[in-house]
Amino acid sequence: MSKVIGRCVGETSLVDVSFISKEMPRVGEYVSLKYDAKNVLGMIESLVRGSVSINDQIYDPLTIEKIKAIEGDDHYVKGTVKILGDIDDDLRIPRTPAPPGTEIRVADSKILKKIFNVGKYGLKLGNLITQDEVAVEVDINKMVSRHLAVLAMTGAGKSNTVSVIVNGLLNVNGSVLIFDMHSEYVNTDFGKDMVKVMKPQINPLYLSFSEIKKLSNIPSNAYVQERYFLKAFKSARKSLIQGSPRGKNFIAVIQSKLEGWLKEAEDPESKSPYSSDKKSIADILNKLDHMQDKYGNILSLEAKDAIDNLEVGKANILDLGSVDEFASDVVVSHILRNVLRSRKEFLRSGDGLGFPIFLVLEEAHILAPQNRKTESKTWISRIAREGRKFSVGLCLVSQSPKSLDSDALSQANNMIILRLVEPTDQNHVQRASESLSDDLIAQLPSLNIGEAILLGLMTRIPTLVKIDEFMGKISGGDLNIVDEWSKSHENHVKTLNQQKKEYEDLGGDY
Numbered sequence: 001m002s003k004v005i006g007r008c009v010g011e012t013s014l015v016d017v018s019f020i021s022k023e024m025p026r027v028g029e030y031v032s033l034k035y036d037a038k039n040v041l042g043m044i045e046s047l048v049r050g051s052v053s054i055n056d057q058i059y060d061p062l063t064i065e066k067i068k069a070i071e072g073d074d075h076y077v078k079g080t081v082k083i084l085g086d087i088d089d090d091l092r093i094p095r096t097p098a099p100p101g102t103e104i105r106v107a108d109s110k111i112l113k114k115i116f117n118v119g120k121y122g123l124k125l126g127n128l129i130t131q132d133e134v135a136v137e138v139d140i141n142k143m144v145s146r147h148l149a150v151l152a153m154t155g156a157g158k159s160n161t162v163s164v165i166v167n168g169l170l171n172v173n174g175s176v177l178i179f180d181m182h183s184e185y186v187n188t189d190f191g192k193d194m195v196k197v198m199k200p201q202i203n204p205l206y207l208s209f210s211e212i213k214k215l216s217n218i219p220s221n222a223y224v225q226e227r228y229f230l231k232a233f234k235s236a237r238k239s240l241i242q243g244s245p246r247g248k249n250f251i252a253v254i255q256s257k258l259e260g261w262l263k264e265a266e267d268p269e270s271k272s273p274y275s276s277d278k279k280s281i282a283d284i285l286n287k288l289d290h291m292q293d294k295y296g297n298i299l300s301l302e303a304k305d306a307i308d309n310l311e312v313g314k315a316n317i318l319d320l321g322s323v324d325e326f327a328s329d330v331v332v333s334h335i336l337r338n339v340l341r342s343r344k345e346f347l348r349s350g351d352g353l354g355f356p357i358f359l360v361l362e363e364a365h366i367l368a369p370q371n372r373k374t375e376s377k378t379w380i381s382r383i384a385r386e387g388r389k390f391s392v393g394l395c396l397v398s399q400s401p402k403s404l405d406s407d408a409l410s411q412a413n414n415m416i417i418l419r420l421v422e423p424t425d426q427n428h429v430q431r432a433s434e435s436l437s438d439d440l441i442a443q444l445p446s447l448n449i450g451e452a453i454l455l456g457l458m459t460r461i462p463t464l465v466k467i468d469e470f471m472g473k474i475s476g477g478d479l480n481i482v483d484e485w486s487k488s489h490e491n492h493v494k495t496l497n498q499q500k501k502e503y504e505d506l507g508g509d510y
């Protein structure tokens with residue numbers, strides 16, 4: 001029998017009980033209560049410590065000192081236990097509350113091991129913080145199909161958590177696509193032949209006119225410009241598809257069509273139908289110059305369709321480290337749209353993306369911001385709402401939950417929350433998740449690196465877990481700045497000395 005840590009006091013209810021103890025248990029610790037032939041599991045949710053004699057009616061510090069001298073540290077601990085369910089009845093909430101006086105024991109780790117063992121469909125994330133002999137697994141099917149949010153301040157362990165998850169999914173032949181905003185996963189070791197790195201490029205031939213029009217920045221009411229652009233776009237596409245697109249630049253081909261028309265328009269002899277639209281055509285040419293500057297590097301006629309690039313059973317990593325936010329938005333939204341479309345297509349006709357996929361979005365608050373419209377946000381929300389039907393899972397990773405679109409966040413039925421200090425972030429997360437109580441929120445600032453609260457359908461009960469450290473991490477951790485400075489200082493001194501020596505060798509007087 002495990003240790004008794006307290007007894008129920010006062011009025012108890014079906015969902016929580018208060019208890020008094022002489023010892024200090026830990027918030028998040030699992031306990032069991034035996035009554036009415038039931039064995040009920042609970043979690044310690046809040047704790048306070050008090051003294052009967054040193055109460056808040058004493059107004060003289062000297063009196064307190066005297067009482068302390070007599071009493072010593074004879075304090076009581078008072079707390080609440082959240083009832084999680086009957087262990088022998090599939091964790092259903094019991095129908096009768098615990099009688100006052102019921103013993104509260106530390107939960108048996110054998111029972112906990114059973115609860116956190118998901119078996120064939122499980123992924124091990126780590127171990128219980130309070131009982132580290134108990135491994136914690138989550139249900140992969142529920143995690144992927146009902147979406148996940150990994151939230152915490154910088155440095156708390158989000159990327160490590162993602163790596164543990166990706167690694168676990170690869171172990172069950174899972175297919176993952178990571179939108180790697182800072183090129184950190186590119187250097188993570190998920191095992192030989194387990195990674196497929198993709199360049200952030202889209203083939204403009206696969207862009208719809210509305211997509212390319214957005215890149216071109218032509219105002220929505222500029223109908224004449226739009227007409228010419230569409231005409232040039234179609235004609236460029238046609239000639240590229242008929243000819244060989246290798247080595248060509250799509251924007252340049254469109255421009256050359258427009259330039260041809262402009263030249264005709266400027267020729268007084270030709271009586272060109274374009275004469276009256278010279279300004280509009282010149283305007284588009286200007287805009288296309290900007291477009292080439294801004295997006296030229298992500299548009300390549302040699303790029304394969306993003307969907308054809310995805311490999312089954314691998315960590316597909318889209319390396320976005322070298323492109324800016326705007327370009328990332330274009331690439332990410334294009335891929336998200338096509339993943340969803342292609343999965344729908346596959347389930348309808350057998351033609352398309354033939355395997356479920358888990359999409360990991362780092363810096364989700366940049367791609368799907370709360371107060372701004374982006375192209376990616378539209379598709380993130382769509383996948384958050386519809387993805388389940390087509391086995392497309394989302395993992396939103398963010399260090400600034402308050403700037404993350406609350407609509408998308410509330411669709412994440414699973415959460416891993418590591419250390420999170422800012423109250424506005426905490427409130428935003430709490431609004432999105434019904435199962436995050438005030439007492440659990442209160443724990444968030446005191447978590448250490450790698451410690452997390454797990455919530456949602458992927459776990460049978462809310463859990464405080466120490467996430468495993470992923471061993472394949474090659475970069476991404478904190479740099480040692482002092483060492484870096486010292487290294488560059490040494491290099492600088494070396495160069496100076498060398499220059500001095502060369503100068504002296506030349507007979508100079510340094």
Ligand SMILES: Nc1ncnc2c1ncn2[C@@H]1O[C@H](COP(=O)(O)OP(=O)(O)O)[C@@H](O)[C@H]1O
Binds near residue numbers: 156157160450466470
């Ligand atoms: N579960 C963990 N166990 C041990 N160390 C961890 C754990 N999680 C993170 N760390 C360490 O903390 C540092 C920051 O982690 P990281 O995952 O990059 O944080 P974030 O992505 O939230 O900024 C890393 O150097 C990593 O080694």
Ligand SMILES: [Mg+2]
Binds near residue numbers: 159
């Ligand atoms: Mg990170």
